[in-house]
Amino acid sequence: MNIYSLGMLVLAVVALVLIYLLASFFSLWLQALFSKANVSIFQLLGMRLRKVNPRMIVEARILSVKAGIPVETNLLEAHYLSGGNVLRVVQAVIAANKANINLSFAESAAIDLAGRNVLEAVQMSVNPKVITTPKVSAVALDGIQLQAVTRITVRASIRKLVGGAGEETVIARVGEGIVSSIGSAKTHKEVLENPNMISKKVLASGLDAGTAFEILSIDIADVDVGHNIGAILETDRAEADKKIAQAKAEERRAMAAAAEQEMKARVVEMQAKVVEAEAQIPLAMAEAFRSGNLGVMDYYNMQNIKADTQMRAQISGASENESGK
Numbered sequence: 001m002n003i004y005s006l007g008m009l010v011l012a013v014v015a016l017v018l019i020y021l022l023a024s025f026f027s028l029w030l031q032a033l034f035s036k037a038n039v040s041i042f043q044l045l046g047m048r049l050r051k052v053n054p055r056m057i058v059e060a061r062i063l064s065v066k067a068g069i070p071v072e073t074n075l076l077e078a079h080y081l082s083g084g085n086v087l088r089v090v091q092a093v094i095a096a097n098k099a100n101i102n103l104s105f106a107e108s109a110a111i112d113l114a115g116r117n118v119l120e121a122v123q124m125s126v127n128p129k130v131i132t133t134p135k136v137s138a139v140a141l142d143g144i145q146l147q148a149v150t151r152i153t154v155r156a157s158i159r160k161l162v163g164g165a166g167e168e169t170v171i172a173r174v175g176e177g178i179v180s181s182i183g184s185a186k187t188h189k190e191v192l193e194n195p196n197m198i199s200k201k202v203l204a205s206g207l208d209a210g211t212a213f214e215i216l217s218i219d220i221a222d223v224d225v226g227h228n229i230g231a232i233l234e235t236d237r238a239e240a241d242k243k244i245a246q247a248k249a250e251e252r253r254a255m256a257a258a259a260e261q262e263m264k265a266r267v268v269e270m271q272a273k274v275v276e277a278e279a280q281i282p283l284a285m286a287e288a289f290r291s292g293n294l295g296v297m298d299y300y301n302m303q304n305i306k307a308d309t310q311m312r313a314q315i316s317g318a319s320e321n322e323s324g325k
Helices: 003-034 041-049 054-066 073-081 086-098 105-113 118-126 167-183 188-193 196-203 229-291 296-324
Strands: 129-132 136-139 144-156 213-228
Touching (some): 073 105, 086 105, 086 118, 118 144, 144 167, 144 229, 167 188, 167 213, 188 196, 196 213, 213 229
Antiparallel strands (some): 129 144, 136 144, 144 213
């Protein structure tokens, strides 16, 4: 094969590739042409080489042109390569324009790249959203627990979407305001009679500062009476005082029992000493007999006195028994 033949073959291959690419992009190019979106074949080819979805870019371009807000193809491609949602950004710009909200494509793309749903934010700016909070429990000054459910009407603020806090922060702040409002009420009856006192106080606190929303209204949906926390605390305190008193009484009882045991030990010790002393009496008497300090008559007199004492004791005991009967 000579050089001429090889060159012709290469040209044929290139021509086939170009024809294939042109055929692939022809429908998109034709669609853009009739929509006056002005996307050329070479731009479509460049998108394929840059790994950009040509169909998505063409659809977004046509959508913006038909809405009267044309967006350059390069801007659409740049946002796609940045990982953004091209169609949603264009739809948000169109929706904002129809609602007389000043929102450019650059601002919408920045909000989208920040992770916010810019289309939903625009829709929420036009149609405010109602957020229902979970039950928030708080205790009034009289010790009665109240459980409140609140509905918060919020409107998205386009300018605060980037860097602004989300719904969770709004719910948390409103819950904190409810707890503070109920906690400052003298009695729970005041709250039940006028639930609006909660919403007015919470709404006046500027809870939407630093968030991506503007709080339009706070409505108390339901207020339920919970437990008597004051009575429960008093009961727990009384139970604790009772246990402390019982512990102290047990301590005193143990000390008294120890003192009683000590006294018994002393009595036993004294009785042992008495028994020991009585055991020495016969020995002392025998020694007195041997030494002549005690005579026989003295011994008998002592025995007579002892017998007389025992008899008197028996007579006295018998008399007490008869009188008791």
